[in-house]
Structures are given as C-alpha cells and as structure tokens.
Amino acid sequence: MRDPKRQSIVQLQGISKRFGALIANDQVSLDIAPGEVLALLGENGAGKSTLMKILYGFYQADAGRILIEGQPVTIDSPHTAMRLGIAMVFQQFSLIENLTVAENLMLASAKAPRGVWVNRTHWVKSHSRLSELAPSIQPTNLIRNLAVGEKQLVELVKALDADARVVILDEPTSVLTPIETQRFWMLIRQLADQGHAVVFITHKLEDVRACADCTAVMRKGRVVDMSPARDRTAKELVYMMVGRENLAIVNPVPPSPAYPRLQIQNLSADSDASSRSSASTIRNVNLAIAAGEIVGIAGVAGNGQQLFADVLAGLLPSVQGTMLLDGTLLHRAGKSSRQDIAYIPEQPLQNGVAAELDLVANLWAKKIGKMAFFPLRAKQRTHAARLIHAFDVQPPDPTLKAVNLSGGNLQKLVLARELSDSPSLIIACYPTMGLDIAATQFVYEKLFQHAQSRACIVWISESLDDLLQYSHRIAVLFRGEVVGVVETSTANRHQLGQWMTGGREVA
Numbered sequence: 001m002r003d004p005k006r007q008s009i010v011q012l013q014g015i016s017k018r019f020g021a022l023i024a025n026d027q028v029s030l031d032i033a034p035g036e037v038l039a040l041l042g043e044n045g046a047g048k049s050t051l052m053k054i055l056y057g058f059y060q061a062d063a064g065r066i067l068i069e070g071q072p073v074t075i076d077s078p079h080t081a082m083r084l085g086i087a088m089v090f091q092q093f094s095l096i097e098n099l100t101v102a103e104n105l106m107l108a109s110a111k112a113p114r115g116v117w118v119n120r121t122h123w124v125k126s127h128s129r130l131s132e133l134a135p136s137i138q139p140t141n142l143i144r145n146l147a148v149g150e151k152q153l154v155e156l157v158k159a160l161d162a163d164a165r166v167v168i169l170d171e172p173t174s175v176l177t178p179i180e181t182q183r184f185w186m187l188i189r190q191l192a193d194q195g196h197a198v199v200f201i202t203h204k205l206e207d208v209r210a211c212a213d214c215t216a217v218m219r220k221g222r223v224v225d226m227s228p229a230r231d232r233t234a235k236e237l238v239y240m241m242v243g244r245e246n247l248a249i250v251n252p253v254p255p256s257p258a259y260p261r262l263q264i265q266n267l268s269a270d271s272d273a274s275s276r277s278s279a280s281t282i283r284n285v286n287l288a289i290a291a292g293e294i295v296g297i298a299g300v301a302g303n304g305q306q307l308f309a310d311v312l313a314g315l316l317p318s319v320q321g322t323m324l325l326d327g328t329l330l331h332r333a334g335k336s337s338r339q340d341i342a343y344i345p346e347q348p349l350q351n352g353v354a355a356e357l358d359l360v361a362n363l364w365a366k367k368i369g370k371m372a373f374f375p376l377r378a379k380q381r382t383h384a385a386r387l388i389h390a391f392d393v394q395p396p397d398p399t400l401k402a403v404n405l406s407g408g409n410l411q412k413l414v415l416a417r418e419l420s421d422s423p424s425l426i427i428a429c430y431p432t433m434g435l436d437i438a439a440t441q442f443v444y445e446k447l448f449q450h451a452q453s454r455a456c457i458v459w460i461s462e463s464l465d466d467l468l469q470y471s472h473r474i475a476v477l478f479r480g481e482v483v484g485v486v487e488t489s490t491a492n493r494h495q496l497g498q499w500m501t502g503g504r505e506v507a
C-alpha cells in the first residue's frame, strides 16, 4: 500500500480515454510524488503511453481530471504541460535529422529565439548534462549520424533543459546500451534526489530494481496495482503484467554445421560518401553462417551494425564483396528483394511499416511484387487476420492504421510480416525492442523455430546477456570491421568487451 502521508505533485483522477470502440484508459487514478521515481508497467497496449500523453496534453481525456499540487488544471496541449512543469520523452523521436545536436537542443529551448550564445548559462548546463549522459556525443554531431540510443539521450537532455518538475520517460532504456543504461539510471536517481518527480514507462524489471521507488501496473486500460517497489518481487510484477509466472525460454538447438549456408566475403559499403562517421561504413566483413545458426552481432552502438543489416537486406545499391546464400548471389542488381529474407529493422515506425496504411496493407507489403492487377482485398484481409491472431497484435483490427498501434504492437506487426513464412535468412535488429515479457518470449521461440528449420539468423543486439545465452556464435563489430568471432560456449565478457572497444582477435 502507498504511504498515506506521501504528498502528490500530480493526481490523475478517474481518467478515461477511448479510441473508437477501444478503451485505452478506463477510469485510471494515479498519484505522482516529488522526489520519487514511479515505474509504470504493463503489457503491450495496456494504456501506459496514452495515460502519460494525456498528462502531457498530447491527448485530451474523455473523462476524469488532473490536479497539480491539489489544484485542478486543464492541460490542452504539450505547451500548457511544459508551462506547468511537465516534460515528456516519447518512444518516437522528434529530432531534426539534418541539424546538429546543439542546434536541436537550441531549437527545443524555451529561450531559443534569443539564441544560445545569449543564454550562455543555459547552454553550459545543457552541454554538461549531455557530456555527463553521453560523453561520446559532440554538440557538432549531426543527428542523422547518431545511433538510436544516442538520439534517445539527446531527447532526454532536451526534456531536462525545460527544468521540468515532472519528467515522463516512455521506455527510455529500450534503445540504450548497457553502459548508457547505467549512466541513465544514475541520472534518474539524481533527478529524484533533487526533488523532481520521474515517471518511467518500462518493460524491464532491471530498470525497476535499479531506480524505482514505486511501481504501478496497468492491465487492459486500468491500474491494477500501485505499491512501493521494495514490496513487489519480480515474479509478482510479471504475474500482474501478463497474467503468467513461468516465462522460461528454452535454448535453441545447435546448428547443423555441415556447410555454410550464408557466405559473406570481403563485404564493404558506405552509406553516405560524404560522412566520415564510422557508423556509416563497413569494411572487409567475412562471415560464414551454417544452416540453423544464430550469429549474434555485438558492438557498441554506432559501429556499423545498422549498415551491415541494411546491406544484408539488399537495401544499398552499391556494395563491394560477395554475399551468397546456398551458393547463389543473395541480391541481384535491379531485382526486388528476395521473399525469403526476413528483415526486422530498428525503429519500426520509421523503417518497418507504412505508418499511414492499415494493418492489412502493411502485412501484405512483402507480397507486393506478386500482387495481381486487381488485388483481392478479401484474400489480403484473411491473411492479415491470421497473422494478427498468430502474433497477438492488439487491437486485432485489420483496418487500423499502423501509426495508431502501441509501440510494442507495432513491433509485433513487423515481426508478424517478417517471421510468418519460411525465411532462409533472418536479419533481426533488436527484435524484442519495446515488447513485454510474454511477447519477448514468443519472439525468441519463433526465431529458434526458424533456426530449427535451417534459417540463418543474424541477430543484432545490445544485450550481451541475451547473445551469450541464445546465440550460437558472437561476432563483434568495431568501426565497421569484424574484430572477433567466438563460439558462445567459449566466449567471455572480458574478451567481448575488449573487442567492442577496439582490441582484436589474436590469430
């Protein structure tokens, strides 16, 4: 139970919100206190982001009220929320890709019209926050050259620059590397210690352990539990979130090493000739992957992982070197991409779906090359309904636009399209990003099933724990080069850590 003497800065009372027939928030009440980190938990689609978007003025509630320091307020826009001292960092970024970090921070600042040099104190504070959270980011870096996690940190600095009393973070750690996550936890604790209220939406129980003072669990639009974090075990939280306790994942079977199915030889590519960032280059990559083998790609974010994935998926017109699958070229110039390659890119809203099209169109997108002159909508709908059911995309409404899905359900939509047939090659970038615990288990099982059916799997992940547990081999990318490859059974973190920071495999 909550401490009755605990003072609230924000009270949400009886908040309800509908989208058409769907009730996203159902008479939700929640107290947010200064000096506390509140972890807001719940399965995909439970209504967490909607509730916080209402507090941030992005959506208007259909019923209920918001009190700040005991006074009822109307928050009709993010601008009003900011004026009331509420800042929010969304799952989707709002940075301008072709401007620098400094320019983005400057534009977001309330003092922007007078220019950053006039507001020197403000800028010095902002800069020191940036270097504390992300020492690798220079103010002069272009946003488009940053890794996803780095963009997330710039978004966070933007929110903190607003000197908000209430800081809302929507799944901030899902795109951060382990080192970034640790720095981030420290900052969150500092904020709370300085008296800020922090609401932290997450699916990761380690976030709760590391920095939450209290937890609120949502299910199907309602808050079903609110407790001090120390009073809830991980098991209890999982049960309240997804209604199950046993979420053990069975390890994949070993690959059949008879012959390499995928052969990558001397692969080099540049995503942007004008950029000198290591993130946009891969050099002389050699890798052979057996049927049924899961090869984890580890590395500090921004070392070429994304480009490597794009090249394997055939998204770059000009590459050097050879990629063979079962002895034939993986991609042929001028041909559309192969149906038997599954690609799960990072940032699904930008890279994995047509946001304004419905679920039917998004799930049919892979078959577009084979589409009849008069496409049979009924056939597409049946196909969509089957995949939506199999991958538990919520709400199961094929006519919904992809952009209206919750973050986790959007990821499930991409997974449903890419993992439903019989791919020969799966390129999975952070495939469980934003997924709740039950959905994560489901995705791993799907990947392992495909491996058992002889698919080659290239799995890019920030989580060394997951790679060490579930992949067969790990290759480390550093500045666009594979600097070491090791069987997972003989790998150790120290060696991987050295490779990730530039040490090389000794032959």
Ligand SMILES: Nc1ncnc2c1ncn2[C@@H]1O[C@H](COP(=O)(O)OP(=O)(O)OP(=O)(O)O)[C@@H](O)[C@H]1O
Pocket: 019, 022, 024, 042, 043, 044, 045, 046, 047, 048, 049, 050, 051, 394, 395, 404, 405, 406, 407, 408, 409, 434
């Ligand atoms: N603009 C919208 N139009 C229609 N439906 C919406 C809209 N925004 C959210 N929803 C629906 O409301 C429900 C709650 O979504 P919300 O984003 O709040 O969930 P969430 O708990 O944050 O999930 P996740 O963990 O996957 O991010 C979902 O079913 C989602 O599809």
